[in-house]
Amino acid sequence: MLGWRLAISAILIPALVGILWLDHRAGATAPWLLALSLLLGVRSTWEMTDLLTTRAMRPSFLVSVFGVLSVLTAAWGSRWQGGALSNDLAVLLAIGMTTLLAFYVCFVKGAIRFREPGTTMESLGAELFTVAYCGVLLAITAQMRWLDGGRWGYAALGSLIVAAKCGDIGGYTLGRLFGKRKMAPWLSPGKTWAGFVGAILGAALGSWLWVTFAIPRMVPGAAAANVANVLAFGVTLGFVGLVGDLCESLIKRDVGRKDAAALFPGFGGLLDLLDSVLFAGPIAWIWWSVAPLIR
Template identity: 30%
Template sequence: MHLQRILSAGLLIPPLILLIILGTPFHFFLLMSVALVLGLYEFYAMAQAMGLKVLKILGIVGGLGFHTAVAIRGEGQEAVVLGSFVILTLTVLLFTEDPKAALERAAVTIFGVLYVAGLLSFASLLRVMPEGKSYILYVMLIAWIGDTGALYVGSFFGRRKLSPAISPNKTLEGLLGGIAASLGASLVARGWIVRGLGFAEALGLGFALGLLGQVGDLVESMLKRSMGVKDSGALIPGHGGLLDVIDSLLFACPALYLYLTLAKG
């Protein structure tokens, strides 16, 4: 499994970095749109595997619409699209054969859009910032180095279970190892990715984003456990599905965007 993880990362990360560095915000928007579609497909497939009923196509279209509205950054388009999506979902359910399952279908469909599209859209918001390329590379480095640190520290030194009911393999040592790896990555990144970060700022962001990345990973484990699956999919050998790869980013990107907009103006 570890060899597959390394090979997959070696094949996918270099072209991703090139696209971020050489591409425009529109190219990144398209990339995130593809990721959004794949992520929503995986989420709804997990729900269906559990026996839950969802409006898969409507959810994917609604997620794309929300992401597009966020990327446009207009005056309230996100709220209009999200509100319209909720109304349309509930209206469609009026014509289903099983009204008793209407709440279930609405809840799962709408939650998928909020979880995948709502959180992933913050990556597109980061990209259109003045130093957007640097911020995207920074948050990806923090999240994925943190994931790697948590995996290997937990594998070799893990003793204390973090949350056995959610993920029996996750340990407190792995969590701390992941945060430490994120801290180190943040300090390294301030020298060659985000040059404007001070030492204390890099430490604070490394800790906060590293911790939130681990929380995001644990949340996805909770969702998978509740749906009775081990991985969100099999798209990326050694890693699982796309959601298994971006789960930490789903929590780290909104946090970084919030910090930059509030602290940096």
């Protein structure tokens, strides 16, 4: 299984780097990142509606994916208007208004399909939750692409991914080596307090390494603004990413599932791969907007 995971990673990582390289060359409209986001939105929506189809919940994939794709395309459409990049407030307004549209569509669908009490409100809640989780979080995270007019875009996105995934790796490593005390056994039996420390340390170390060695090669003339700021960023994202992991565990435990539908053998579902990044993304965007890691 380890060999299979390494083989898939050897394909996925260069493919992701290639897509982002093409997107960088395509300019500020970011068409390749949009295509990737739409693909992630469709797959994650399918996984989420599959997870939530239990008990009295019967979320519609078509209605949910309409909301998710509408939110993502609205974020891009509002970002590029009249040949000039719009401001962040306009993008947030577009995301909010499109989410409201999805709210209306979900309600109308429920009213049209209503026949007897028992599932309508539960299904409506599941659909709106899916739009927020798979659409809004991803749309806001993608806004890091346009930080500083796009100059910091992939350097900032890289800091998010590296911090979140180094946190995952650090948590897994220290948890396996030293984990004895369970952190939340009712949600995620594998999570330990040693893993919590590992997630924080891994994310902080990953952030420092990324800002110190990778960003100067991606953004000419850039330097770390403040080491304490970089480490605090990593610690915060490590914590938020761990919370995101626990929150996805909450979803799976409540519906009686171990994992989302497998994307690749040995990898679990896309939601299992994205949970820490999706939760930490909006925090990372705010952090870079208020206190950039580079100058």
